[in-house]
Amino acid sequence: MIEIDQLKKIETEPKEGWGFKELQERVDHIYKDHDIKCDYGPDTMLAKLIGNVTTLTHALRKTPNELEVINRSLTNVFIWTTTIANIADIDIQEIMKEKFGEGCPHCKQMPCLLTEGKKCEAPMEPIKKINQLTPPISLNDWQKHLKKMYSNNYTGDIIQSMRFCASKILEETGELIGSAYADTEKELNKVSFDSILASSFKSEMVDLIAWSMAVANCLDVKNGQYSIYLSLKEKYKDGCPYCKSPKCICKKEKTFIEELKKN
Numbered sequence: 001m002i003e004i005d006q007l008k009k010i011e012t013e014p015k016e017g018w019g020f021k022e023l024q025e026r027v028d029h030i031y032k033d034h035d036i037k038c039d040y041g042p043d044t045m046l047a048k049l050i051g052n053v054t055t056l057t058h059a060l061r062k063t064p065n066e067l068e069v070i071n072r073s074l075t076n077v078f079i080w081t082t083t084i085a086n087i088a089d090i091d092i093q094e095i096m097k098e099k100f101g102e103g104c105p106h107c108k109q110m111p112c113l114l115t116e117g118k119k120c121e122a123p124m125e126p127i128k129k130i131n132q133l134t135p136p137i138s139l140n141d142w143q144k145h146l147k148k149m150y151s152n153n154y155t156g157d158i159i160q161s162m163r164f165c166a167s168k169i170l171e172e173t174g175e176l177i178g179s180a181y182a183d184t185e186k187e188l189n190k191v192s193f194d195s196i197l198a199s200s201f202k203s204e205m206v207d208l209i210a211w212s213m214a215v216a217n218c219l220d221v222k223n224g225q226y227s228i229y230l231s232l233k234e235k236y237k238d239g240c241p242y243c244k245s246p247k248c249i250c251k252k253e254k255t256f257i258e259e260l261k262k263n
């Protein structure tokens with residue numbers, strides 16, 4: 001007899017055409033119960049995200065040739081972004097489609113005018129759409145779509161592009177976290193994901209995902225091939241890669257602050 005858990009595993013098994021929906025389901029299946037049990041609140045999740053983004057930016061700047069290190073932190077960034085989207089009840093496919101589905105959100109072109117050496121600016125006249133673009137669904141198609149939209153990012157020195165991505169990804173994460181708090185200067189009380197369904201939070205999340213995809217595309221150019229979908233599939237195909245369990249049972253480590261309190 002197949003256990004319920006096994007059935008769920010089969011349903012969320014990565015397949016070709018695995019999109020953000022499947023990624024969100026997979027993260028939910030592996031980590032939801034674990035995160036509740038560990039009492040991870042929004043503050044902790046945002047802290048985990050910035051921690052992993054910092055590791056990624058460090059790797060992009062200091063060790064741009066170490067694919068394994070960058071791959072590990074890039075996949076972690078995707079997983080924590082997805083975790084936050086899940087708890088905030090955000091449909092990633094929907095927000096990606098809204099902002100990048102049909103072209104560059106600023107100049108409204110596909111590809112962006114930057115690819116022609118022009119300024120990416122809002123058009124003076126409303127654009128007449130000749131061919132309605134079908135927005136991508138699979139992670140692979142999203143990666144290709146964004147590569148085509150901003151191909152100018154990958155034509156020069158790729159190490160420079162990786163450094164540029166590093167600063168953008170850090171900036172976007174800062175903006176995402178900033179938008180989660182009512183007022184970062186005055187209020188330092190706890191953030192709640194119930195109250196941050198504001199459009200700015202979604203918009204910052206989309207930018208973070210787009211720049212994470214840009215890192216994937218840098219790796220694709222630099223190494224001849226790199227698919228964030230294949231990397232995530234490889235790492236999460238059997239569940240949590242750290243405790244090797246279909247549903248994560250990793251032990252919660254004491255945070256630095258908790259350690260300080262003890263003494």
Ligand SMILES: [Zn+2]
Nearest residue numbers: 104107112120
């Ligand atoms: Zn543009």
Ligand SMILES: [Zn+2]
Nearest residue numbers: 240243248250
């Ligand atoms: Zn685990």
